Amino acid sequence: MKVKMPSREDASVDMAPMIDLVFLLLIFFMVASVVADEKVDIEIPNSKYAKVPEDIKDRMMISIDAEGNYYAGITMVELDVLTDLIDEELRINPDLRILIRADRRVEYEVCKKLMIACGEVGATDLIYAAFEE
Numbered sequence: 318m319k320v321k322m323p324s325r326e327d328a329s330v331d332m333a334p335m336i337d338l339v340f341l342l343l344i345f346f347m348v349a350s351v352v353a354d355e356k357v358d359i360e361i362p363n364s365k366y367a368k369v370p371e372d373i374k375d376r377m378m379i380s381i382d383a384e385g386n387y388y389a390g391i392t393m394v395e396l397d398v399l400t401d402l403i404d405e406e407l408r409i410n411p412d413l414r415i416l417i418r419a420d421r422r423v424e425y426e427v428c429k430k431l432m433i434a435c436g437e438v439g440a441t442d443l444i445y446a447a448f449e450e
Contacts (some may be wrong), residue, residue, distance in 0.1 A: 323368070326404040327377070346398050355432075356378070356380065356391065356418070357380040357381050357382060357388045357391055357418070358382075359380060359381070359383070359418060359419070359420040360420050360421045360422070361418060361419075361420075361421065361446050361447060361448055362419075362421035362447050363448045363449075363450045364447040364448070364449070364450065365388075365449075365450045366447045367448060367450070368432070368449075369449065370444055375414065375417060376414045376416040376444070377389075377406055377413060377414070377415045377416070378390060378415075378416045378418065378446070379399065379415060379416070379417050379418070379419065379431065380418040380419070381417070381418070381419040381420060381427055381428065381431065382420050382423075383420040383423065384426070385423060385427045387399050387431065389402050391425060396430060396431070396434055399431075399434065399437055400435075400437065401435040401437050403434070403440050404438040404439075407438060407439055407440060412442075413440055413442070414442040414443075414444075415435060415442065415443045416441055416444055416446060417431065417443060417444065417446065418445075418446040419445060419446075430444075
């Protein structure tokens with residue numbers, strides 16, 4: 318009795334499911350990385366003359382909400398504690414740069430207090446977050 322074996326030419330792997338899986342994983346990690354970036358929920362003002370900075374990743378982020386509360390990252394702190402935090406960061410990194418995210422309803426006086434506090438400890442590279450119109 319002679320048994321005929323199927324030829325090897327017919328054997329192939331369907332790549333479509335593997336490609337679908339790769340794209341699903343890519344989308345999942347893209348969405349997960351955006352969600353992981355936590356910030357204080359504030360309304361950033363619009364400005365006709367706003368310039369988008371090229372590098373904001375290495376900046377210390379300070380936020381001010383509509384009620385005038387200060388946040389270092391996502392932690393609410395008092396202004397004197399924030400001044401101490403900035404001073405500590407300046408000792409570690411003398412080239413410290415600060416990104417200020419102030420709500421559009423914040424009074425100028427609140428922002429002025431923060432700028433004075435930064436200046437007292439020697440932090441002079443400050444930028445404000447604003448959307449381009």
